[in-house]
Amino acid sequence: MSTHSEELNSEPTHHEHHVVGPKVYLVIFGTLLMFTAITVAASYMELYVFNAIVALAIACIKAVLVILFFMHIKYSSRLTKLTVAAGFFTFFVLITMTMTDYISRAWGLW
Amino acid sequence: MIATPPAHVQEHSTHEHPAHLRHHFASVEQQRESASFGMWLFLLTEIMFFGGMFAAYLIYRNWYYPAFVVGSHQLSIFLGTFNTAVLICSSFTMAMGVYSAEMKRRKALIGWLLATIFLGLVFLGVKADEYHEKWEKHHVPGLNFSTQDFTHPTDKEPPLPADMAAKTQVYFSLYFAMTGMHALHMVIGISILVILVVQAWAGAYTQGHMTTIENFGLYWHFVDIVWIFLFPLLYLISRHQ
Numbered sequence: 001m002s003t004h005s006e007e008l009n010s011e012p013t014h015h016e017h018h019v020v021g022p023k024v025y026l027v028i029f030g031t032l033l034m035f036t037a038i039t040v041a042a043s044y045m046e047l048y049v050f051n052a053i054v055a056l057a058i059a060c061i062k063a064v065l066v067i068l069f070f071m072h073i074k075y076s077s078r079l080t081k082l083t084v085a086a087g088f089f090t091f092f093v094l095i096t097m098t099m100t101d102y103i104s105r106a107w108g109l110w
Numbered sequence: 111m112i113a114t115p116p117a118h119v120q121e122h123s124t125h126e127h128p129a130h131l132r133h134h135f136a137s138v139e140q141q142r143e144s145a146s147f148g149m150w151l152f153l154l155t156e157i158m159f160f161g162g163m164f165a166a167y168l169i170y171r172n173w174y175y176p177a178f179v180v181g182s183h184q185l186s187i188f189l190g191t192f193n194t195a196v197l198i199c200s201s202f203t204m205a206m207g208v209y210s211a212e213m214k215r216r217k218a219l220i221g222w223l224l225a226t227i228f229l230g231l232v233f234l235g236v237k238a239d240e241y242h243e244k245w246e247k248h249h250v251p252g253l254n255f256s257t258q259d260f261t262h263p264t265d266k267e268p269p270l271p272a273d274m275a276a277k278t279q280v281y282f283s284l285y286f287a288m289t290g291m292h293a294l295h296m297v298i299g300i301s302i303l304v305i306l307v308v309q310a311w312a313g314a315y316t317q318g319h320m321t322t323i324e325n326f327g328l329y330w331h332f333v334d335i336v337w338i339f340l341f342p343l344l345y346l347i348s349r350h351q
């Protein structure tokens with residue numbers, strides 16, 4: 001029986017269950033509201049090409065906070081972390097390959 | 111004639127395990143991990159589903175940039191910000207619900223779930239008000255659309271040539287497709303929440319087994335993340351012009 005549980009412990013799916021408490025949730029909650037205020041304020045400033053970049057960067061930070069803490073990925077097993085990473089990597093491929101195509105269609109014709 | 115009990119019943123006499131542990135799992139931890147893994151696989155398909163619409167939005171925004179700028183100016187930044195705050199609050203209440211289930215506090219769990227339902231309904235109410243305004247302004251492509259506001263603007267917006275003004279329909283189509291699919295996810299989420307409250311009332315999730323609550327939490331936070339990206343893309347990034 002002991003070898004059996006040792007086997008389980010060494011698997012990448014194994015992790016000690018971690019309860020995330022209200023303090024962490026409150027801090028993340030406040031941070032998310034703060035970033036919402038910042039992104040609205042930044043959208044009224046004339047930053048030219050950086051308006052979209054700032055808005056999307058803040059959205060990415062907010063999404064990462066939600067994933068890490070509200071969705072407990074910071075405290076998850078390696079398998080779950082890899083799964084989430086694979087999902088966003090595939091999404092990244094979708095966007096970059098599509099945009100690469102559209103940007104290069106008329107390459108040199110302008 | 112006495113039938114031999116099945117193997118798993120025989121096993122019960124030799125070992126103890128929580129009633130909610132299914133026999134094909136070695137431990138409660140493994141069962142929990144498998145459920146979470148399965149939920150995340152579902153969420154990956156959701157990422158790609160919304161990802162396709164985000165990709166379409168990026169491409170059309172590059173093609174019909176002036177139409178997308180004036181189109182986004184038609185949205186109320188106040189209502190968008192308000193709804194973003196409401197959704198973030200609902201993510202917080204949902205996270206607290208998961209925590210309450212973890213702590214086996216039945217009343218707290220029910221309270222946080224009800225708060226999440228309430229905030230979800232507030233979001234949908236504001237969204238419905240925004241849709242209604244679009245209808246009144248004839249900004250609903252295919253059903254009730256006029257380019258009048260864009261070819262002959264009454265506010266400070268620069269007038270668009272007729273062909274570009276027609277492309278505001280692409281913006282509003284994507285607006286309705288993306289926020290509509292997001293709202294549908296909210297409606298489904300609230301429906302499931304109602305069932306969860308009924309089951310939590312009977313004490314289903316406060317006796318150690320709370321995988322359903324945890325996985326629903328993942329779904330609800332995912333829907334929040336979709337809105338976290340919809341809000342800047344639809345409401346904000348052309349606001350400075």
